[in-house]
Structure formats: C-alpha cells, structure tokens
Amino acid sequence: MSSKNFVRNMVWAAAVAGLVSFVERSAAADYWVPPGDGVPALPDDEVQFASNWYVRGDLAYAQESFPKIAPDSTFGASQSVLNSYSAGVGGGYKINDWFRTDLILDYRSKVQAAAIGPSIRCITAVDASGNVTATDICTSHLNTEIHRWDLLANGYVDLATWGGFTPYIGAGAGVTWSRNWQSDTWTMSNGLPYQVSTNGFFFDFDRSQTRMHYQFAWALMAGVAIAMTDHAQLDVGYRFLDLGTVSGFSGLTGTSVSQRVFVNELRAGVRYMID
Structure with missing residues (x-):
C-alpha cells in the first residue's frame, strides 16, 4: 500500500470515529434516567406562594x-x-x-x-278642684x-x-x-313607687327609652x-x-x-x- 493510500484511510477512520462519538453523546443527552439506584434527581425550580x-x-x-x-x-x-x-x-x-x-x-x-x-318635693294628693293637698319627697333611680x-x-x-x-x-x-x-x-319617702291620690289628675315622673x-x-x-x-x-x-x-x-x-x-x-x- 502506498503512503498516499495509507494517509487517506487514516483520515476516513478518524472521521468515522468522530461521527460515532457524536451520535453516542447525543443519544445519551436525550435519554432520561429516572431518579433512584444512586442516580440523583434533577432539582426542581423552587416555587414560593404568598x-x-x-x-x-x-x-x-x-x-x-x-x-x-x-x-x-x-x-x-x-x-x-x-x-x-x-x-x-x-x-x-x-x-x-x-x-x-x-x-x-x-x-x-x-x-x-x-x-x-x-330628690325633689312631689305632689301626692290633689282634691277635686285641683288643689294640692299633700306632698312628699320623691327620689329618682337612674338605670343605664x-x-x-x-x-x-x-x-x-x-x-x-x-x-x-x-x-x-x-x-x-x-x-x-x-x-x-x-x-x-x-319612689316616695316610704320607699314605695311614686303615686298620686287625685280625682281626674295624673302625675308620673317615670320614663324610659331605648335607642x-x-x-x-x-x-x-x-x-x-x-x-x-x-x-x-x-x-x-x-x-x-x-x-x-x-x-x-x-x-x-x-x-x-x-x-x-x-x-x-x-x-x-x-x-x-x-x-
């Protein structure tokens, strides 16, 4: 074999070897190996929710x-x-x-x-003519x-x-x-609720409200x-x-x-x- 043919064959052999290596690396990159058996899992992107x-x-x-x-x-x-x-x-x-x-x-x-x-003086009795005949001391009791x-x-x-x-x-x-x-x-001084003895007249101091x-x-x-x-x-x-x-x-x-x-x-x- 001449030296010229030898060099040409060597070049072809190197080219074929490089192509095979490239194909193997490409296949390995596309081939996914599941985690486990000592193979580490690929890290997921960290997601934070707030x-x-x-x-x-x-x-x-x-x-x-x-x-x-x-x-x-x-x-x-x-x-x-x-x-x-x-x-x-x-x-x-x-x-x-x-x-x-x-x-x-x-x-x-x-x-x-x-x-x-x-405490105030309050009317406790009135006659038929409307004249005051009796009074007492009355006291208020306030609740809130x-x-x-x-x-x-x-x-x-x-x-x-x-x-x-x-x-x-x-x-x-x-x-x-x-x-x-x-x-x-x-209440009156005797502690009883305030009341008036009257003939046709009515007096009432009590009051209440809700609002x-x-x-x-x-x-x-x-x-x-x-x-x-x-x-x-x-x-x-x-x-x-x-x-x-x-x-x-x-x-x-x-x-x-x-x-x-x-x-x-x-x-x-x-x-x-x-x-």
Whole structure:
C-alpha cells in the first residue's frame, strides 16, 4: 500500500470515529434516567406562594372620657374616666413591605350603671278642684345599659424591620353603633313607687327609652409587630379613638343630653399570614 493510500484511510477512520462519538453523546443527552439506584434527581425550580392576606385577633384595655353616671348627677352632666375592655377580629392585606390595610370589628365592654338621682318635693294628693293637698319627697333611680360595637377600615405604614421588630403607624375610619337603654323611676319617702291620690289628675315622673345610635368614628394608632414564627406576629400598640357622641336624658329634667366619647386604648393581638 502506498503512503498516499495509507494517509487517506487514516483520515476516513478518524472521521468515522468522530461521527460515532457524536451520535453516542447525543443519544445519551436525550435519554432520561429516572431518579433512584444512586442516580440523583434533577432539582426542581423552587416555587414560593404568598397570598399576602392575613387574619388577626386583638384584646384591648381602654380608658374613655364618658358621660358621668353617678349619685346626685344627671346623665351627661360631666365627664368621668371609664375603664373598659374590647375584643376584635379582622382581616387584612399586605400590599408590600411598607404598606398594609385591614378591616377590624370590635365589641366594647357593656356600660352598666345604677344611680340614685336628685330628690325633689312631689305632689301626692290633689282634691277635686285641683288643689294640692299633700306632698312628699320623691327620689329618682337612674338605670343605664349600653352595648357598643365599632367597625373600622385601617391603613398602616410599616417603618422598617430590625431583628424581627417592625414599628408602624396608622389611621382608620368607620362606623360605631350602640344600643342605649335608660330608665328613670321615682319612689316616695316610704320607699314605695311614686303615686298620686287625685280625682281626674295624673302625675308620673317615670320614663324610659331605648335607642340605636350609628355614628362616624376614626382612629390613630402606633405600635410594633414582633415576629414569633414565619407566619405569625405579636402586635402591641396604642390607639386613640373618637367614637362620636352618646345620648340619653337628664334624670332631673327629662331633656335629651349627649356627650362626645374619646378613647385611649392599649392593644395586643396576633396577626397570622395566610400562605
């Protein structure tokens, strides 16, 4: 064999060997081997789901500037400090790392008071001509019961997070409503219900009323959220509330009176992210 033929045969052999190697590598790339038997599985792309919705529950202790209901006073005569409590539930949405919003329904503790009001000289007997023939000292007994709720939509700015602590500020607005029941009954000096002995005349000081009140309410708040788990945070803060006016009637004159109620509230609750 000549040297020329030898070189040509070697070139053909190298080309055939390269083609075979290429085909084998291509087949191996297309051939999928299931995981197991010592063959590692291919990593899946990591998928994270976050709805950004959360639910919350809160308890609060409050001091309210409330109409004074006490002995020798009339409903709404002056302000007093009322210690109260509230419990709330709600849900919200975290828009981004800086802003979130929620809707909270609160039930506030019932206001209940019984007071001995003013004593006045009252008519107890009248003759046929309308002349007063007897009087006595009569005393009023004032009873009040108020049930209250408020529903507020709130927005918050989360300032930043340091070591799991996230301070925030916020504001809210909504509606507050209450069911107010009030009665005023009178007794004579002998302790019996007030009555008049008369011929055709009738005197009655007793009165009662039940009303539902719906009013605008607003709030300002500040606090800090403390991370407990990846999904739960402890929320501790302060809230100022303007709950509008509460109305009733004077135990002395029977005229309608009202006063505005302001609330300073310390709140603690849990927020849970739904992921």
